[in-house]
Amino acid sequence: MNKNIIWVFSTLPNSASWEFYSHLFLKYSENSKLNIRCFSRNFPQNLSNVDVLILFGPSHDIAKLRAKKTNIIIGYLEPRAAQKNNYDECDFIIVNSIEAHDFFSSSEIPIFIYPTYPIINPIRKKNENQTLIIGYHGNKIHLDAMDNTVSKALSLLRKDIDFEFWVMYNIRNLGLWKSNYLHNVKVNHIQYDIAGYNKFISRIDIGIIPQLIPVKKNKILRWFIGSLESKFNERFDNFFHRFKETTNNGRAFVFAQFGIPIIADMTPSSCALIGENEYGFLASSEIAWYTALKILASNKDKRRIMGMKLKKRYERKWNPKKINKDFSDFISQVVEDKRTI
Template identity: 30%
Template sequence: MSDSQRFVLNTRTPDSAGALVCIQSLGRLLNESGRSVTFGDWDNYNQYDVVIFMAHDAEIDKVRSQNPDIKIGIADPKPSDTKSPQQADFLLVSSIEQREVFLKYNPNIFVYYMFPDFSAERVVHTNKGFVTLAYHGNKVHLDCFQYHLTPVLNELGKRHTIRLKAIYNVERLGLWSHGRPDPDLCPVDDLQWYPDCYVNYLSDIDIGIVPQMSPFPVSMHAAKLFPLHYKRWLLSPLDHMSYYKSSANPGRIFVFGMFGIPVVSEAIPSTSSLFHDNINGLQVLTKEGWYDALNRLISSAHMRAELGERLYEQVVSRYSKEQTFQRFLSFLQQPLQQAIPDLQLSIRRNSDALFHDFVNKVKRKFFN
């Protein structure tokens, strides 16, 4: 890709978390690399070679009518709009999980880890008689605490003096109210997210928690009632049943890593690709896993310091903004891939057969 290419980056919500990374930060990196960058030009697409929109701002028909040769990118596409990703030339997504969902619409996808630009001094981990945990991200994960983390924090609060800082957009999403920990066992500070909040909020944090799952307990109850035996697969109450957002953002891990704060995260594909269990972080899948990992870190400042330092080294050595940016430039140089063939029909037929098999088993169990 030529250094002389002209970029325009457009969003109508420049202060949103996604736009700060995919528009503002990316634009600065493009500008610093010597490329021509314009923000917020909605009328002159014929003057540019590449345009990048945040998903909800895309106006692809208008762009194509003005400049059929321009390359169009969409950052952080949403499941509610599948037309724009199909029409775009490439997508920027936040994770492996999001990539896999959108491959059916567009095979030209770059995983652009979304975490903010900031400098931070690393936390010094000491035995101080109490431990402060922190969460930052979407409120949806806080609402899921009641299924896995809240009972864990309540039990840990009986053994240790702990506190949780919850950083999210309180003003926009409202106060977290469902399934909060017992305030006598694990007090919670609800902190308003803003673009530069991390330096102010995380400088005294001991442990970062990055929940990824959206627990669905009904599934496990169903598995216990109706163990399904098929020729090729088995659903058992002892199996793991994972359910997580397609827009899972592993960049939340990197924020803690910049401070040298050790992280406990649920093990989804992105987590497992970014750090290694018991080497530069701890990965869990169950309530018992959360309890074990947090209890070990709470009990050992040495372990917190060791894992936090290794996570910091991982972030700066492999996932810095500059390194990700260089990979992005290489991605733009690659020829566009053709759409993946429609694979839904055969899968749907197979799924229908399995479903009918399940219904027949239930009928025989309860009505025969």
């Protein structure tokens, strides 16, 4: 069987997403229909043997690349609205979530959802100090954004239950996170490092995934964005969920690999993963976060069962072998369709 030769090139070699994607691509088995190589910094000039070229990051001259090989098939990996990528000149797009799939659907170009997350050889460690640990890993900005909901819920929970809050993020470059709404909670700040997943995240009892961007509860503002005379039954207590087009389940899949139960903001990706509180809990308001936290914090068996159900769901639907098999089929179909035109 002749394999389609795929080259993936990144102009952002230090990007966390690129690190995760390049590792996921390397998980291809020998019987895959694709032969994938990843490059960064120095772009390979000879494309004569390449069937498909996948680009990551901004600033790619796609017309120039097509001039080097007219029949080459070009895809864009994880385009972003903020980067203004010229993905519309490509033959296909790879995104990392339901949200991104919806955002880029207007291009009418084939789209594949390829989740990006760190692959871990999970070693679940016992919580040595026996104190309940609630944990977070990811961008510091999500910690800032959760102040009015999750931080308040954690403070409320601390009145009932003793626990520690462990947060792993890039302290070195972004500084220490401080919350105006987190009270009487012991916080363990951990510098992000790939080794930190097995060293620290593995010991967490409950994982949290804040994803929403705060929306001010201002009556005048909400009046301006509504219809005249509340034509659509608008009320001040309506839900306002704001999230980026790049919102995804990457942080959830880390917890899933360890079998750690999760609570997540109600974004489309989280809803698709968790369902009706079957594989974790969904929350939006302070009281919903508090309720979910208390249920899991108060019941060790509940945490174990829900965590294992999440892990099995991840292994069944989103493990690298399954995703790469689907991706291989997608690329093969794109290549076949282009060659028949």
